[in-house]
Amino acid sequence: MVNLTVDGKNISVSEGTMLLEAIRGAGIAIPTLCAHEAVSRSGACRLCVVEIKKGNRTRIVTSCLYGAEEGLIVDTKSDRVLNVRRLVMELLLARCPESEVLQKLAKELCVESQARFAADTDKGKCILCRSCVRVCEEIVGVSAIGLFARGSQKTVGTPYNEKSDVCIGCGACVYVCPTGHIEMTSTGDKRKIWGRTFKMQTCTKCGKFFAPVDQLKFISKKTGVPLNELTVCTECR
Amino acid sequence: MNIVENFDLFAPRLINKKELLSSGHRACSGCAEVLAVRLMAKALGDNTVIASATGCMEIVSSMFPTTAWEVPWIHVAFENAASVASGIEAGLKALRKKGKIDDRYVKVVGMGGDGATMDIGFQALSGAMERGHDMIYVCFDNEAYMNTGIQRSSGTPMGASTTTAPAGKVSSGQKTWKKNMPEIMVAHAIPYVATVCPSYPLDFIRKMEKAKSIKGPSYIHCFSVCPTGWRCPSQMAVSMGRLAIETGVFPLYEVENGHYRLSPDMPKKLKPIKDYFKGQGRFRHLSAEEIDKIQEKVTVEFNKLKEKEKFLKIGN
Numbered sequence: 001m002v003n004l005t006v007d008g009k010n011i012s013v014s015e016g017t018m019l020l021e022a023i024r025g026a027g028i029a030i031p032t033l034c035a036h037e038a039v040s041r042s043g044a045c046r047l048c049v050v051e052i053k054k055g056n057r058t059r060i061v062t063s064c065l066y067g068a069e070e071g072l073i074v075d076t077k078s079d080r081v082l083n084v085r086r087l088v089m090e091l092l093l094a095r096c097p098e099s100e101v102l103q104k105l106a107k108e109l110c111v112e113s114q115a116r117f118a119a120d121t122d123k124g125k126c127i128l129c130r131s132c133v134r135v136c137e138e139i140v141g142v143s144a145i146g147l148f149a150r151g152s153q154k155t156v157g158t159p160y161n162e163k164s165d166v167c168i169g170c171g172a173c174v175y176v177c178p179t180g181h182i183e184m185t186s187t188g189d190k191r192k193i194w195g196r197t198f199k200m201q202t203c204t205k206c207g208k209f210f211a212p213v214d215q216l217k218f219i220s221k222k223t224g225v226p227l228n229e230l231t232v233c234t235e236c237r
Numbered sequence: 238m239n240i241v242e243n244f245d246l247f248a249p250r251l252i253n254k255k256e257l258l259s260s261g262h263r264a265c266s267g268c269a270e271v272l273a274v275r276l277m278a279k280a281l282g283d284n285t286v287i288a289s290a291t292g293c294m295e296i297v298s299s300m301f302p303t304t305a306w307e308v309p310w311i312h313v314a315f316e317n318a319a320s321v322a323s324g325i326e327a328g329l330k331a332l333r334k335k336g337k338i339d340d341r342y343v344k345v346v347g348m349g350g351d352g353a354t355m356d357i358g359f360q361a362l363s364g365a366m367e368r369g370h371d372m373i374y375v376c377f378d379n380e381a382y383m384n385t386g387i388q389r390s391s392g393t394p395m396g397a398s399t400t401t402a403p404a405g406k407v408s409s410g411q412k413t414w415k416k417n418m419p420e421i422m423v424a425h426a427i428p429y430v431a432t433v434c435p436s437y438p439l440d441f442i443r444k445m446e447k448a449k450s451i452k453g454p455s456y457i458h459c460f461s462v463c464p465t466g467w468r469c470p471s472q473m474a475v476s477m478g479r480l481a482i483e484t485g486v487f488p489l490y491e492v493e494n495g496h497y498r499l500s501p502d503m504p505k506k507l508k509p510i511k512d513y514f515k516g517q518g519r520f521r522h523l524s525a526e527e528i529d530k531i532q533e534k535v536t537v538e539f540n541k542l543k544e545k546e547k548f549l550k551i552g553n
Binding site: 024026027028029036037038135139172175176206208 | 251253254283342504
């Protein structure tokens, strides 16, 4: 067990716990966008910042990536933390002014869009948190999408923005996206995602379109379950 | 949260893994209601306080001196789960104002069975919703007072045989139609009303998360199959829930500020309710004419809902 102090409260957590879980476990709210328990952490949204004190030195860290340490003094509400968080929020808001999730969060943090940060128009709702990329790699296991280009031009998508051959159209990236940037439309026997149209499989029992054919082929290949067993939807199985 | 439309296979791996209703409780085998409670707890997360009316879920989860709950949970009488939940909400607000508790956001949830919601606790619920407390009320509807021995409630459907509305030579089970509770809640003009079923877990979790994100009163009506009381095999609980949705007996929809949306899980063409009645002992005695009468009512109600969705679509 590791003992540490959070906002004057003494808590002990098991070794290897990240500060974010330790602080939330103590009942203190920390906003985040990119931390998801199912995938590895990337510390991309920077909203979970806290101030830590070790000896005489204080510094700002992202709590989702910083492991709890013995004797650490954590402050989640100091002026410095709130200033940093507010600035991060202002920048996120300037990048994606149209995102409802960000607008709501900004309101909660009492942040308004700033005239000094010109609003972007070409970034959609993407905050480049890499959640979708990590899910595609770690949960689905196909790595169909990634980040490309650098600096202000950095965007998420399939390589060279071309139709991806490895994408299976499962939609896990849409599900995990915290701001709702990725677009997916399912109409009847077609599902459109990442610029490619997937053919949907009909359930052999109930006749409902339930998953892209490519996805079922992928699962069949990975698990060894014959494809004709997978063409029955999860509800009829 | 985005709309879960035919998400399969990978999305379930991304939902909350923490169990807030521990195993080892004493629900009957095949209980769909406890499955629903578990999904509810998963969707709501740690920062929740629950006020639970008397009923199955109280009996099975809190056998003294044990408890299955990992979140603060208060057992109250049959009639006042909603009033206690609204009291907790007001109390938390006062304590927060005084700086006595942490500033995290805590969702207050009232829960009860169909009897506790539609009959005994009805006026308390109506009052709490009207006052606009920031809370969720979840009704776990298994269509009778199952915990005390299958007595009829106003949630019991027409024709079902219960111990206080038994089928026999003179009577053919319940003589009245099921009270349309979600519609009554819509009439309270609250921000969010939804119907859910644990046979559709992703839809369930999405609706629960939506209710959680709304600052104001919301009502969730959960259809929970009770194999013991419905006289059906316990392994049929999940498929029975699906049949109820596919036959239109219990349509899945949500109402946001008076605007309707049918769930994507709803089939385009409904199955005949015979399929749903077939597997249940409580409908065994019904004659073909009686089933036709019930079928007509179900079709009318479903068409009514579709019309409402057409004219009061979300986004219009």
